[in-house]
Amino acid sequence: MIAALPADVERALAATAGRGFSHLFLVACGGSLSIMMAGKYFADRHSGTLACDIYNADEFVCRDPRRLGPDALVILCSQTGTTKETVRAAKHARERGATTIGMTLDQTSPLARTADRAVAYQASYTTGKAIDSACSNYGVLYMLLAGLIDARENAGLTADLLRSLSHLQPAIDRAHRTYESRFQAFVPGFARRDAIYTLASGASYGAAYSYAICVLMEMQRYDSQPIHANEFFHGPFEVVDKDAAFIVMLGLDETRRLAERARDFLFKYGTRENILVLDGAELDLTGMADRIKPYLAPLVFFDTLWRFAYRLADLRGRPMLDGRRYMKKLTDY
Known part of the structure; x- marks a missing residue:
């Protein structure tokens, strides 16, 4: 506490x-x-x-x-x-x-x-x-x-x-259990991909940004891009087909409807097996103040997705940290 x-x-x-x-x-x-x-x-x-x-x-x-x-x-x-x-x-x-x-x-x-x-x-x-x-x-x-x-x-x-914040770590621990079977189902298909996009809005967009550039790109060398849920409809949605892979974070803040709209488009024109959705509404955030929950949901998303990335790394045969070519290994750039 x-x-x-x-x-x-x-x-x-x-x-x-x-x-x-x-x-x-x-x-x-x-x-x-x-x-x-x-x-x-x-x-x-x-x-x-x-x-x-x-x-x-x-x-x-x-x-x-x-x-x-x-x-x-x-x-x-x-x-x-x-x-x-x-x-x-x-x-x-x-x-x-x-x-x-x-x-x-x-x-x-x-x-x-x-x-x-x-x-x-x-x-x-x-x-x-x-x-x-x-x-x-x-x-x-x-x-x-x-x-x-x-x-x-x-x-x-x-x-x-x-x-x-006193209730955050228990919420993260519960989320790992919640997402266990979902991640297990998505890992084999996502491990074979060349590109994975992350999509979010509002308070959750930073988590999508970091996961795309610092995890998927930096540590696993995917072609990746964080996409804002509304900007998605102003160009990026043209990449959507039955094979496109997306991670969607549905937050709990005032911008939630933006991410819901993008999720619905992906479900309609993509393939659900290629669209990994993490929804703040399904998290057990017991003990948290309602006005604080939107800001802590991204921490839950990122922490659980970090474990998902390690599963991808195992199937891809590419270490998460030690396999980087440039980060922490060059000093003259």
């Missing part, structure tokens, strides 16, 4: 107390950028006073938003804390007078040393160590955002969030 915010999150929030920030920038690369997508949705839905933008770290430096200055707060994330673009973005933000918070596994890393404040989170995907998902990058980002919004608008988000 999480009764209070972690001490480093509390310290970071205390350092921002009373500051009249008008703008929030969420900055990262790759998988770390994907969590910022859910974070922006959270901020957009719950803050009436804090405008929020999300940027790839190096484009953030190149674009150099005019709103970046002393009244801006920049939250950055890098797993190792060594992502050069993200460290450069933190330096750039500080040079412009902005306040920075760096999220990273390594509190001695360049990002942790560069940001005004550093906060820690846990990750099982890269460390191989079991964690409580409440302390994941998603969880910690939501804690920061809820604390910021509550301090400005007294929204009561933090209490609901902490209570809900």
